[in-house]
Amino acid sequence: MDALVYWVGMAAVAVNAVTGVLDSGRKQMDLIGAMLVGVATALGGGTVRDLLLDRNVFWVVDQTYLVAALGTGLLTFFIARALPLPPKLFLIPDAVGLALFTIVGTQVALQWHAPWLVASLMGVTTGVVGGVLRDILCNDVPLVFLKGELYATAAWVGALALIGLQEIGVPSVAASWVAMSIVLLLRLLAMRFHITLPAFAQKPRP
Amino acid sequence: MDALVYWVGMAAVAVNAVTGVLDSGRKQMDLIGAMLVGVATALGGGTVRDLLLDRNVFWVVDQTYLVAALGTGLLTFFIARALPLPPKLFLIPDAVGLALFTIVGTQVALQWHAPWLVASLMGVTTGVVGGVLRDILCNDVPLVFLKGELYATAAWVGALALIGLQEIGVPSVAASWVAMSIVLLLRLLAMRFHITLPAFAQKPRP
Amino acid sequence: MDALVYWVGMAAVAVNAVTGVLDSGRKQMDLIGAMLVGVATALGGGTVRDLLLDRNVFWVVDQTYLVAALGTGLLTFFIARALPLPPKLFLIPDAVGLALFTIVGTQVALQWHAPWLVASLMGVTTGVVGGVLRDILCNDVPLVFLKGELYATAAWVGALALIGLQEIGVPSVAASWVAMSIVLLLRLLAMRFHITLPAFAQKPRP
Numbered sequence: 001m002d003a004l005v006y007w008v009g010m011a012a013v014a015v016n017a018v019t020g021v022l023d024s025g026r027k028q029m030d031l032i033g034a035m036l037v038g039v040a041t042a043l044g045g046g047t048v049r050d051l052l053l054d055r056n057v058f059w060v061v062d063q064t065y066l067v068a069a070l071g072t073g074l075l076t077f078f079i080a081r082a083l084p085l086p087p088k089l090f091l092i093p094d095a096v097g098l099a100l101f102t103i104v105g106t107q108v109a110l111q112w113h114a115p116w117l118v119a120s121l122m123g124v125t126t127g128v129v130g131g132v133l134r135d136i137l138c139n140d141v142p143l144v145f146l147k148g149e150l151y152a153t154a155a156w157v158g159a160l161a162l163i164g165l166q167e168i169g170v171p172s173v174a175a176s177w178v179a180m181s182i183v184l185l186l187r188l189l190a191m192r193f194h195i196t197l198p199a200f201a202q203k204p205r206p
Numbered sequence: 207m208d209a210l211v212y213w214v215g216m217a218a219v220a221v222n223a224v225t226g227v228l229d230s231g232r233k234q235m236d237l238i239g240a241m242l243v244g245v246a247t248a249l250g251g252g253t254v255r256d257l258l259l260d261r262n263v264f265w266v267v268d269q270t271y272l273v274a275a276l277g278t279g280l281l282t283f284f285i286a287r288a289l290p291l292p293p294k295l296f297l298i299p300d301a302v303g304l305a306l307f308t309i310v311g312t313q314v315a316l317q318w319h320a321p322w323l324v325a326s327l328m329g330v331t332t333g334v335v336g337g338v339l340r341d342i343l344c345n346d347v348p349l350v351f352l353k354g355e356l357y358a359t360a361a362w363v364g365a366l367a368l369i370g371l372q373e374i375g376v377p378s379v380a381a382s383w384v385a386m387s388i389v390l391l392l393r394l395l396a397m398r399f400h401i402t403l404p405a406f407a408q409k410p411r412p
Numbered sequence: 413m414d415a416l417v418y419w420v421g422m423a424a425v426a427v428n429a430v431t432g433v434l435d436s437g438r439k440q441m442d443l444i445g446a447m448l449v450g451v452a453t454a455l456g457g458g459t460v461r462d463l464l465l466d467r468n469v470f471w472v473v474d475q476t477y478l479v480a481a482l483g484t485g486l487l488t489f490f491i492a493r494a495l496p497l498p499p500k501l502f503l504i505p506d507a508v509g510l511a512l513f514t515i516v517g518t519q520v521a522l523q524w525h526a527p528w529l530v531a532s533l534m535g536v537t538t539g540v541v542g543g544v545l546r547d548i549l550c551n552d553v554p555l556v557f558l559k560g561e562l563y564a565t566a567a568w569v570g571a572l573a574l575i576g577l578q579e580i581g582v583p584s585v586a587a588s589w590v591a592m593s594i595v596l597l598l599r600l601l602a603m604r605f606h607i608t609l610p611a612f613a614q615k616p617r618p
Contacts, residue, residue: 024557024612025612026612027553027557027558027612028558028559028611028612029553029557029558029559029611029612030557030558030559030560030608030609030610030611030612031609031610031611032557032564032565032568032609033554033556033557033558033559033564034557034612036557036564037557039533047464051257051463051464052253052257052263052266053263053266054260054262054263054466056466057464057465057466059530060464060465060526060527060530063527063528063529063530066529066530066533067529070529077610077612080612081610081612114266115266115269116269117269117272117273117276118265118266118269118272121245121272124242132343136342136343136548137544137548137553137554137557138553139345139551139552139553140345141233141235141343141344141345142239142343144239145230145233145235145236145238145239145240145242145243145343146233146234146235146236146239147234147235147236147239148236152238152239152242153238156238196236197236197237197238198236198237198283198287199234199235199236199237200230200231200232200233200234200235200236200240200283200286200287257463258459258463258469258472259469259472260466260468260469320472321472321475322475323475323478323479323482324471324472324475324478327451327478338549342548342549345551346551347439347441347549347550347551348445348549350445351436351439351441351442351444351445351446351448351449351549352439352440352441352442352445353440353441353442353445354442358444358445358448359444362444402442403442403443403444404442404443404489404493405440405441405442405443406436406437406438406439406440406441406442406446406489406492406493
């Protein structure tokens with residue numbers, strides 16, 4: 001089980017690196033710029049979580065994550081220059097990555113004895129902050145904050161479900177699988193049926 | 207006194223969450239995007255201070271702050287959609303929040319035995335970094351850096367006054383009240399009489 | 413030797429503060445905004461390195477760095493308002509600063525027993541993150557990520573050379589000088605002969 005989570009987590013890091021590199025293509029970045037944006041996208045969420053919890057940063061301790069992010073970034077750069085990869089190709093792997101990052105992030109925070117609401121937000125942080133960093137580095141408003149199909153919301157619901165299930169006595173492994181399925185399902189349903197949250201209207205800066 | 211500071215601090219967190227959510231309205235954000243921008247605005251300054259000083263992050267230890275930020279953000283979102291809140295309404299609470307955040311931040315850094323200049327900048331950080339994060343997340347140049355009525359300057363003068371007063375023997379509580387009044391007064395006077403610092407001229411990127 | 417590194421490091425901090433302040437001139441910032449951007453540019457790289465490695469932040473421990481950054485920023489602001497400083501004036505000091513920051517950052521990470529790939533990226537982080545923060549605060553895409561003469565690449569090659577040289581038994585001091593020369597030479601050659609990495613083409617956001 002632990003080995004499974006480790007390697008699925010590694011895959012999620014790689015998928016995030018792909019989306020970071022693809023996104024940097026809009027901004028005339030060069031190879032190293034694209035790779036660094038890829039690394040920030042892949043490792044940013046877990047890094048911010050570890051800093052906030054005052055844990056050792058996960059990829060400083062185990063640089064396999066860094067190798068995965070850099071290697072994937074390098075490959076993606078050259079593949080994407082040769083043949084245009086439609087970003088839609090990565091929507092489902094990205095949803096799996098979101099589910100996994102969220103649940104792992106929440107579990108890590110719970111083991112660190114963070115209070116429950118903090119732990120749920122640490123799950124959301126692990127899931128979405130990589131993409132927020134990517135958009136900041138590309139000088140865009142973070143996509144995850146804008147009106148669109150549920151993303152952070154799916155993560156948050158799953159994180160709260162995980163905490164609730166463990167609170168009522170469901171074993172940690174079972175609760176994790178259920179919560180991961182909730183995130184994934186919510187995200188996929190939101191994409192399929194264009195489920196969105198209410199939004200603000202655009203107004204000029206006063 | 208400590209309980210007073212605690213609850214006034216909580217109020218300052220809530221006021222900052224309001225300004226974050228109102229500001230996100232310019233960018234077509236949805237409910238969760240607005241709430242997360244509100245949380246970053248409310249908790250960002252103290253978080254960066256705690257990370258730089260290697261303290262436990264204040265809202266990870268006491269999640270009441272997080273509840274205050276999230277709850278206020280939620281309320282603000284729905285109220286602001288129903289009736290447009292003029293941001294000017296919050297200028298005076300915001301000035302109170304700036305004064306309080308600055309003085310609390312400076313005190314925390316001094317108790318942590320930070321050198322005096324560092325401590326004064328930690329006060330400024332606590333007071334203004336939330337708004338800087340808000341503007342970065344909304345993809346704007348941080349308002350506090352632009353030519354405008356004294357803001358960070360008011361905070362810095364107050365922080366230095368606090369340190370100077372304690373250095374010459376004024377008791378901590380008295381010095382805090384005086385320094386808070388200085389920040390508040392400077393900010394209010396600057397708004398009333400449009401007091402600004404010298405600015406650079408706008409030039410295109412070379 | 414240690415004293416030499418210390419004071420050359422201080423000079424690099426000052427040079428970075430200058431570039432930060434000059435850059436802020438494009439955005440109608442006021443005195444304190446420009447100074448804070450200068451401080452973030454000068455101290456940002458080492459700060460992120462120290463946070464990621466869970467070390468004490470260098471300028472919180474020794475506020476001389478902060479004095480250097482603030483003092484240089486103040487001077488630069490008033491000099492640059494009186495007579496326009498061409499940013500090109502600082503390209504060579506900036507290259508020296510990049511070389512020094514990179515090698516010091518890598519050495520710090522190695523002493524902290526970071527794995528080698530992490531250590532090399534900590535060198536790059538120390539060298540370039542200040543400029544990334546400057547560009548984020550000025551609401552631009554970070555210059556270092558865009559197609560242009562080698563910058564982060566020069567830093568990374570030098571950091572890897574340092575690690576390789578020490579691995580094959582070259583003493584630390586000698587390896588540092590060689591690696592620093594590599595960064596500096598690569599950067600200067602890249603500027604002279606417009607050496608760039610391959611880049612992505614600009615595409616609109618899908």
